Amino acid sequence: MAGEGRGLVLVTGASGFVGKWTVIELLRAGFSVRGTVRSEAKAEQVRKAVTVEVGGDSLSRLSFAYVDLLADKGWPDAMRGVAAVMHVATVIRGDEPRDSSLVIRPAVEGTERVLRFARDAGITRIVMTSSIATVGYGHGQVSGKKVYDETFHTNLDGMKFTWAYCIGKTRAEQSAWSFCRANGIDLTTIHPGAIIGPALDDDASISIQMVTGLLDGTTPAMPSNGFAVVDVRDVAALHVAALLRPEAAGERYLATAEYVPFTGVGDVLREAYPQYEVTIRTVPDxxxxxxxRFGGPARQIINDIGNEKHYDRTKSEALLGRPYRSGKEAILASAESALRLGLCKPKPKVAKA
Incomplete structure (x- = not known):
């Protein structure tokens, strides 16, 4: 797929945070893109983002398919003429739903549906967005620091507390590798950490709330843990690198820059925005x-309390051909875009008498 006019790539979930940036990076690299969306309004969001980042001329290489991950309708037409698929679509929630199938079904059944219709269309190259949730859990780590690489696979049976996103992504990845090996499809999986960085509009990642919540006080107190973060622009660039480099077929890549505790996010924000009341309190472990024990948002972070999960970025930076942006740069890009787009409204610091 070298040179200009590289062919047509289908991007599922094109209107999402990662999806929009992936569309942009593919267009920059000379590909034509067909994005899957749920509505014309979502398609228009993508067009606006593309116009700002790449220019209006690129819209001639952008088209859309209106499909649903949980229904067969429209998928044969979506796959027609496609050279490769980037399966980016997923369901991410800030809460833990009582009905876990709301998250698990789109992850597992949606992945199986995309792969099945790709196979039927004769497509043999898939790049799939997975997560570190499929890597660093169920290995008995409850304290201290541990470094994970691409050889680790989450063991759901080894976890005291699971959450829907982790279950869905883990089962989806397992299903994808099994299906692709059985059907002669070259698969690459990309495993991002907490994806932050510049929002293009109000349809941004839940992970950005770890920045905006501290900046505007909607997160009144921070947990003690942290996460391996990554800039969304690097995640999108890694997807494109995986498509362009033949050696990436059959491989997993961890997409994380560095481990940043919530308190570290707060420190970066207080330094950059001294005029605002950035959250400073912490929640006891x-x-x-x-x-x-009762579910809710705490279920999504309990496995990271009291320990540090670090992820080796050697393999993915080699594929990318450069280092990842720093956690600080990603944090500041998140904050700048959130303020510019009105996604958060910080409280001015009140001068003490």
């Missing part, structure tokens, strides 16, 4: 543990 014992309270997170108690709340996790």
């Amino acid at each position: 014992w309270l997170i543990g108690l709340l996790a």
Whole structure:
């Protein structure tokens, strides 16, 4: 797929945070793109983002398919003429739903549907967005620092507390590798950490709330843990690199820059925005543990309380051909875009008498 006019790539979930940036990077690299969306309004969001980042001339290489991950209708037409598929679409929620199938079904059944129709269309190259949730859990780490690489696979049976996103992504990846090996499809999986960085519009990642929530006080107190973060622009660029480099077929790549605790995010924001009341309080670990027993948002972070999960970026940076942007740069890009787009409204710091 070298040179200009590289062919048509289908991007599922094109209107999402990662989806829009992936569309942009593919267009920059000379590909034509067909994005899957749920509505014309979502398609228009993508067009606006593309116009700002790449220019209006690129719209001639952008088209859309209106399909649903949980229905067969429209998928044969979506796959027609496609050279490769980037399966980016997923369901991410800030809460833990009582009905876990709301997250698990789109992850597992949606992936199986995309792969099945890709196979039927004769497509043999897939790049799929997975997660570190499929890598660093269920290995018995409850304290201390541990470094994970691409050889680790989450063990759902080894987890005391699971959450829907982790279950869905893990089962979806397992299903994808099994299906692709059985059907002669070259698969690459990309495993991002907490994806932050510049929002293009109000349809941004839930992960950005770890920045905006501290900046505007909607997160009144921080947990003690942190996450391996990554800039969305690097995640999108890694997807394109995986498509362009033949050696990426059959491989997993961890997409993480560095481990940043919530308190570190707060420190970056207080330094950059001294005029605002950035959250400074923390939540005791014992309270997170108690709340996790009843589900809710605490269930999504309980496995990261009291320990540090680091992810080796050597393999993915080699594929990318450069280092990832720093966590600080990604944090500041998140904050700048959120303020510019009105996604958060910080409280001015009140001068003490």
